[in-house]
Amino acid sequence: MVILGTKTDAPKTRGPDDSRGYRVFRVVNTVVLIGVVVVTLYPFLNIVARSLSEEAYIIAGKVTIVPRGFDLTAYKLLMSDALFWTNYRNTVVYTVVATLISIVLTTCYAYVLSKPQLKGRTFLIGVALFTMFFSGGLIPNYVLVTSLGMKNTIWAVVVPNAISVFNLLVMKAFFESLPSELEEAAAVDGLNTYGTLLRIVLPLSKAIIATMVLFYAVSFWNSWFTAFLYIDRQDLLPVTVYLRNLIAGATDAQQSGAAAADVVQAAATLQAVTIVLTTLPILAVYPFVQRYFVRGVMLGAVKG
Amino acid sequence: MLHKTWRRVAIATAGLLALSLTTACSEDPGESTDLSENRVGAMASYGIGDQFKATEALSFSTLYNNHTFYPLKEDWLFWSELTKRTNVKIEPVAVPLSDYEQKRSLLIGAGDAPLIIPKTYHPQENAFVSSGAILPVSDYLDLMPNLKDKIAKWNLQPEIDNLRQSDGKFYLLPGVHEKPTQDYTVLVRTDIMEELKLAVPKTWDELYTVLKAMKAKYPNVYPYSDLFSKPNPTGALLNILGSAHGTQAGWDYQHATWDPTAKKFTYTGASEQYKQMVTYLHKLVAEGLLDPESFTQTDDQARQKLANGKSFVVTGNAQTLVNNHRPDLAKTLPNAKMAKIPLPIGPAGEINPFPRLENGIMISSKARESKNFVAMMQFIDWLWYSDAGLEFARWGVEGTTFTTDASGKRTLNPGVDFLGLNPKAPKHLQKDFGFQNGVFAYGGSPDLVRGFFSPEELEFQKVMDARKPRVVPPPAPLTDEEREQVSLWETPLKDFVTQNTLKFALGQRPLSEWDAYVAELKAKNSDQYIELVNKAYERFQKDNG
Numbered sequence: 118m119v120i121l122g123t124k125t126d127a128p129k130t131r132g133p134d135d136s137r138g139y140r141v142f143r144v145v146n147t148v149v150l151i152g153v154v155v156v157t158l159y160p161f162l163n164i165v166a167r168s169l170s171e172e173a174y175i176i177a178g179k180v181t182i183v184p185r186g187f188d189l190t191a192y193k194l195l196m197s198d199a200l201f202w203t204n205y206r207n208t209v210v211y212t213v214v215a216t217l218i219s220i221v222l223t224t225c226y227a228y229v230l231s232k233p234q235l236k237g238r239t240f241l242i243g244v245a246l247f248t249m250f251f252s253g254g255l256i257p258n259y260v261l262v263t264s265l266g267m268k269n270t271i272w273a274v275v276v277p278n279a280i281s282v283f284n285l286l287v288m289k290a291f292f293e294s295l296p297s298e299l300e301e302a303a304a305v306d307g308l309n310t311y312g313t314l315l316r317i318v319l320p321l322s323k324a325i326i327a328t329m330v331l332f333y334a335v336s337f338w339n340s341w342f343t344a345f346l347y348i349d350r351q352d353l354l355p356v357t358v359y360l361r362n363l364i365a366g367a368t369d370a371q372q373s374g375a376a377a378a379d380v381v382q383a384a385a386t387l388q389a390v391t392i393v394l395t396t397l398p399i400l401a402v403y404p405f406v407q408r409y410f411v412r413g414v415m416l417g418a419v420k421g
Numbered sequence: 422m423l424h425k426t427w428r429r430v431a432i433a434t435a436g437l438l439a440l441s442l443t444t445a446c447s448e449d450p451g452e453s454t455d456l457s458e459n460r461v462g463a464m465a466s467y468g469i470g471d472q473f474k475a476t477e478a479l480s481f482s483t484l485y486n487n488h489t490f491y492p493l494k495e496d497w498l499f500w501s502e503l504t505k506r507t508n509v510k511i512e513p514v515a516v517p518l519s520d521y522e523q524k525r526s527l528l529i530g531a532g533d534a535p536l537i538i539p540k541t542y543h544p545q546e547n548a549f550v551s552s553g554a555i556l557p558v559s560d561y562l563d564l565m566p567n568l569k570d571k572i573a574k575w576n577l578q579p580e581i582d583n584l585r586q587s588d589g590k591f592y593l594l595p596g597v598h599e600k601p602t603q604d605y606t607v608l609v610r611t612d613i614m615e616e617l618k619l620a621v622p623k624t625w626d627e628l629y630t631v632l633k634a635m636k637a638k639y640p641n642v643y644p645y646s647d648l649f650s651k652p653n654p655t656g657a658l659l660n661i662l663g664s665a666h667g668t669q670a671g672w673d674y675q676h677a678t679w680d681p682t683a684k685k686f687t688y689t690g691a692s693e694q695y696k697q698m699v700t701y702l703h704k705l706v707a708e709g710l711l712d713p714e715s716f717t718q719t720d721d722q723a724r725q726k727l728a729n730g731k732s733f734v735v736t737g738n739a740q741t742l743v744n745n746h747r748p749d750l751a752k753t754l755p756n757a758k759m760a761k762i763p764l765p766i767g768p769a770g771e772i773n774p775f776p777r778l779e780n781g782i783m784i785s786s787k788a789r790e791s792k793n794f795v796a797m798m799q800f801i802d803w804l805w806y807s808d809a810g811l812e813f814a815r816w817g818v819e820g821t822t823f824t825t826d827a828s829g830k831r832t833l834n835p836g837v838d839f840l841g842l843n844p845k846a847p848k849h850l851q852k853d854f855g856f857q858n859g860v861f862a863y864g865g866s867p868d869l870v871r872g873f874f875s876p877e878e879l880e881f882q883k884v885m886d887a888r889k890p891r892v893v894p895p896p897a898p899l900t901d902e903e904r905e906q907v908s909l910w911e912t913p914l915k916d917f918v919t920q921n922t923l924k925f926a927l928g929q930r931p932l933s934e935w936d937a938y939v940a941e942l943k944a945k946n947s948d949q950y951i952e953l954v955n956k957a958y959e960r961f962q963k964d965n966g
Binding site: 255259260263345349350351354358361362363364365 | 487489492515
């Protein structure tokens with residue numbers, strides 16, 4: 118919606134653009150974008166509606182975006198499951214800690230890489246880039262994490278993917294775009310490297326840091342694979358694995374017609390409820406960070 | 422003098438030859454015979470029907486498939502009672518059910534696998550055999566008297582032999598059933614049959630006449646509109662129809678079918694039986710008896726058609742009948758009645774196609790070095806294969822979760838719910854006690870496997886029990902190289918067969934083109950495939966026969 122707003126505001130300030138062609142473009146643009154909004158919003162609203170509906174209506178395929186046979190039992194059921202809350206808490210803790218670690222490491226790495234006078238800079242960039250294209254593979258990674266004694270601890274989740282190379286490069290480009298005169302002035306005034314970073318560069322980088330926080334937080338919130346690999350205790354798993362298992366469990370029972378067929382009964386609503394509850398927090402964070410979001414990425418992208 | 426030496430040499434040679442011959446014929450003893458270092462905690466004499474109890478407290482790590490419906494709880498009666506009875510503690514390595522197989526591969530590959538690896542479906546174990554990470558359990562069957570007893574008593578040797586690898590050993594301890602328990606069959610609206618004065622069809626041909634009569638009375642209806650179009654179209658119907666025709670189709674599609682008269686394997690999709698099956702299917706579609714949408718529609722669509730009287734027959738089992746179709750019909754057509762009919766009989770005769778082995782247990786090779794190895798095998802034998810262990814895993818503890826009457830019939834205690842038998846009960850057999858757990862309860866005698874079946878379902882099983890089990894094909898284990906080669910051929914072949922089964926059934930390809938289809942299969946290496954399997958079969962016969 119914000120994007121739509123800026124588009125329509127623009128012509129008022131720029132007279133010549135207010136031609137017939139541009140007006141046609143605006144109409145088409147608005148229609149297309151509203152179409153996109155509908156297409157992206159529909160599945161989400163459908164899930165919300167399902168989560169509030171009675172099982173029978175879902176099975177019959179009668180639920181679209183309005184809940185049918187309003188029913189909160191699935192919410193009550195899920196909220197009474199202690200494991201769900203344990204895993205939910207884990208997700209929050211993992212996301213916060215992992216984002217913190219990632220931001221610190223990425224900022225430090227990116228700042229160093231943005232300095233042309235650094236010796237071995239190309240090598241350090243190469244090291245980072247190499248991991249973008251090649252990985253050691255699942256089993257060696259597993260053996261590494263296990264032999265470091267990180268299995269079944271929070272560190273197995275928050276450390277292995279701490280630096281995303283893509284984010285690192287975006288951040289590096291942003292730091293490079295900062296005028297070097299600022300740092301020179303800071304040095305003249307007696308700040309050392311760390312002082313420059315903390316007092317001059319970081320305050321100017323709020324936009325990019327907010328963006329990175331968003332990127333990292335969303336990816337850690339949604340991730341399940343690392344936790345699945347390195348954690349064997351269900352009370353340490355994040356809620357994403359819980360959700361995944363719930364959905365798989367339902368389909369499994371359906372296919373095999375297994376003895377646990379009562380799973381299927383609650384499943385359709387329960388899945389929807391779990392999805393709603395796991396997406397809500399990240400949805401709530403998004404609007405607040407989003408205003409930095411466009412600015413941050415753009416700033417990094419256009420150099421000089 | 423010279424003469425004497427000659428004679429000595431001859432005798433020595435003959436002796437050597439005889440010796441080498443006898444060793445060649447006996448099971449390769451290898452390193453496996455000496456278990457004296459591995460007996461810590463084991464019972465000195467452990468036999469059929471004995472209660473296993475370790476002589477000292479032991480614990481074994483076990484891969485645990487964590488089910489959503491009954492997530493692992495540490496305070497389950499199952500754990501405490503198991504330790505009380507056997508002096509063994511199981512240390513579960515809990516893996517979410519959604520990705521159990523991936524984690525299992527990872528753990529085995531990384532050398533970090535637990536000692537006991539349950540819930541493995543044959544032939545999943547093949548992937549781990551060549552790495553040596555899992556134990557050839559066939560070498561240690563002597564430690565498992567109950568399993569050996571069940572194999573002998575229930576005539577499971579052919580099934581067990583089918584698990585063997587190219588080295589003649591097997592690497593999976595399967596769940597063993599005394600009787601096959603077929604659950605999928607045809608579900609029919611019995612009120613429509615009564616209305617039309619039709620008898621319950623016994624064969625597929627009789628089912629055809631029933632459908633025909635339904636169509637005559639209700640010309641706007643496709644009487645048979647099936648579910649299960651995924652993952653392969655009408656997998657369930659093809660499965661039961663295939664077995665009735667003596668072939669394997671749908672969910673159960675296998676590339677090689679054993680021909681007992683010719684004593685060799687033939688390619689399934691090119692066989693005469695398969696053609697007969699496809700012809701039958703085509704007849705149903707062509708005469709408007711089977712809904713062509715059966716091959717593509719979602720399960721929900723098929724359910725709705727049935728619920729709204731737009732179809733009368735579907736494929737299904739007791740669960741889909743009781744949990745889905747009957748409640749659906751009760752809402753929309755209160756007078757409708759629906760029931761399972763005994764699996765219709767086809768040209769293959771009265772057979773019960775359900776396999777008698779189910780998923781089983783792999784043992785990590787590391788276990789062999791453990792000083793508690795023997796105790797562990799005895800423990801596995803008790804929990805998974807002894808009568809007491811099987812009952813314990815399914816029903817729990819007598820007096821607490823169930824009671825047994827004079828005739829030996831078990832009843833769930835009123836305070837315990839399972840499958841909605843005591844819906845008001847405060848506790849659940851799986852969720853709160855940890856019994857009927859898919860990780861620990863498999864196989865057994867019918868009274869255990871079918872303990873919770875409804876009278877209606879038991880009646881169905883009684884009819885099915887009178888039928889012969891399907892002939893088990895002899896083992897034809899491939900070597901690693903062959904397996905790699907074969908896997909390159911399998912996917913295109915299977916896709917081609919599925920595609921053409923549909924085309925023939927729907928009439929998009931006339932059945933007169935069958936020979937052309939077989940030729941196209943050959944172009945996709947079906948001949949080489951079968952040749953390889955037959956070669957493997959002969960090699961196995963020669964080496965182990």
